[in-house]
Amino acid sequence: MAESEHFFTDTRKELEQYLENRILLVKMQMTDKAGRLVGRLVVLLVLVILVAIILFFASFMAAYYLADVTGSLMKGFGIVAGGYLLVFLLVWLFRNKLGRSVTDTVIQILLKEQ
Secondary structure (H helix, E strand, O other): OHHHHHHHHHHHHHHHHHHHHHHHHHHHHHHHHHHHHHHHHHHHHHHHHHHHHHHHHHHHHHHHHHHHHHOOHHHHHHHHHHHHHHHHHHHHHOHHHHHHHHHHHHHHHHHOOO
16 A cells, blocks of 8 residues: 555656656747747848948939939939839738748747757
8 A cells, every 4th residue: 555655656746847847848948949039030130230221321322323314313312212112112012921921930930840
């Protein structure tokens, strides 16, 4: 009888230890995945900032060049602004598809196995 009490006590302790280890493993896996996601987001943010700066200066260059070609500063900057308006409209039209693409990428990062 004492043997069966030890068996159930030992089994319960082992089960509790197993569950604690399993919970710890899940926490560690989620921390790893969250860390990778944050790392990618930081790199992406830095790249977006750099592209924005490049685009800003390239836009001024294009506007002044087009102003020289057209003979009017207003026309040069207007053409560049029209180009940005066109890009804005394209992004607006395809916003759902772009949103799904970003969502799918985040899910792939989170569910990707080592």
